[in-house]
Amino acid sequence: MSQVDLDEEDVRVVHRCLGGDSQAFRAIVLKYGDRMLSFCRSRSSTEEDAADLAQETFVRAFRSLGAFRLGSSFASWLFAIAANRTRTGWFRRTMEAAKAARVGAETAMNPGEDPEDLALRRLEGERVRLAVASLAADLRSTLELYYFAELSVGETAEALGVGEEAIKSRLFRGRKKLREILESRN
Amino acid sequence: MTGYYRIDMECNEARRVVALWESGAEFDDFEARKVYEHVASCPSCHVSCSAFLILFSGRCIREDSTPSPAARFLADRVMSEIEGEKSPSVRKGPRKIVGPLLAAGLAACVILVAGIGWRNATTVEVRFVLDAPGANSVFLAGTFSSWEPEGLPLRRRADGLWERRVRLRSGRMYTYNFVLDGTSWIADPGAPEQVDDGFGGESSLIRL
Numbered sequence: 001m002s003q004v005d006l007d008e009e010d011v012r013v014v015h016r017c018l019g020g021d022s023q024a025f026r027a028i029v030l031k032y033g034d035r036m037l038s039f040c041r042s043r044s045s046t047e048e049d050a051a052d053l054a055q056e057t058f059v060r061a062f063r064s065l066g067a068f069r070l071g072s073s074f075a076s077w078l079f080a081i082a083a084n085r086t087r088t089g090w091f092r093r094t095m096e097a098a099k100a101a102r103v104g105a106e107t108a109m110n111p112g113e114d115p116e117d118l119a120l121r122r123l124e125g126e127r128v129r130l131a132v133a134s135l136a137a138d139l140r141s142t143l144e145l146y147y148f149a150e151l152s153v154g155e156t157a158e159a160l161g162v163g164e165e166a167i168k169s170r171l172f173r174g175r176k177k178l179r180e181i182l183e184s185r186n
Numbered sequence: 187m188t189g190y191y192r193i194d195m196e197c198n199e200a201r202r203v204v205a206l207w208e209s210g211a212e213f214d215d216f217e218a219r220k221v222y223e224h225v226a227s228c229p230s231c232h233v234s235c236s237a238f239l240i241l242f243s244g245r246c247i248r249e250d251s252t253p254s255p256a257a258r259f260l261a262d263r264v265m266s267e268i269e270g271e272k273s274p275s276v277r278k279g280p281r282k283i284v285g286p287l288l289a290a291g292l293a294a295c296v297i298l299v300a301g302i303g304w305r306n307a308t309t310v311e312v313r314f315v316l317d318a319p320g321a322n323s324v325f326l327a328g329t330f331s332s333w334e335p336e337g338l339p340l341r342r343r344a345d346g347l348w349e350r351r352v353r354l355r356s357g358r359m360y361t362y363n364f365v366l367d368g369t370s371w372i373a374d375p376g377a378p379e380q381v382d383d384g385f386g387g388e389s390s391l392i393r394l
Binding site: 017018020021023025026030033034035036037038051054055058059062063064065066067080124125127128129131132137138147148150160161162163171172175176179182 | 239254
């Protein structure tokens, strides 16, 4: 397996939860919440869907904590659960039904920002996310885990069960392909 | 005029670096953050560097680890849902690995790694076999295929069993499911280990 830096804080929280302190799990949600939301937005059609998927993922992770192997990366395990969730038929149907409603949440308006400029940024955000979604499954999942979930190369490799060299290659090919897609749609 | 020249140079430099990145070049988060600061604040670079802007938004914005209001709200929702639940407990250890000959004797669903399959220093050929007489299609989905539900089809053999051979790297472990008729995800009943899939079901685990 890939070598990843194990987070002692994660291990401590998992131990506490397994020892009966369920409230300790809040630290996990706060730590990974923003990254999880970012990842889930890449697989969801609306902000509400992304929040629901993120919540569901954390709840399932909590209930499955006993299956987490101490010594492996918690982030890899957590985001593998999220990625697995999005492969179900129910999830795909739900997402396709509401695809048109997606808005790039990273384009939150800054104070004083021109609404026209904001609208343009949202459109661009949507265009990029659709381009990522159109990539081959292996490239898409790699880019989403590395960039949206902010996993390291090693953690992405562990989450997908492949080697680090394969992840580097996919990142390289994914960016090139993304550029081709975006240029062809200009 | 000095200010305009400086901004132009920043745009040119930012776009040059982003173009290199799009062509495959790597740079670390520190470098990315420097470029991001310009691109995010420059309306003319938003469009031309949109892929960079979107992909690096998380890594570059979250310089500190302070959770956003959305993450705090999410934590409240999660903790509310699990409130009152029994704490998770450590699962029992994995089942003992069933030897290939014994597994074959079960004649239900077996993975043959050594013996029938072949092995070299880095790869192993694994044969996945499933007895599912009522299925119209069977696919194999796992960590080795990014969980793509229709990536690895099994073929129905003359004896009715479904089969697929896959070459996998040795020294690794993989989890997987069979996908029946595009809707039913089932664990491999003949696999040596089963693990929680996080969704109320099980996935199978093999170590090569």
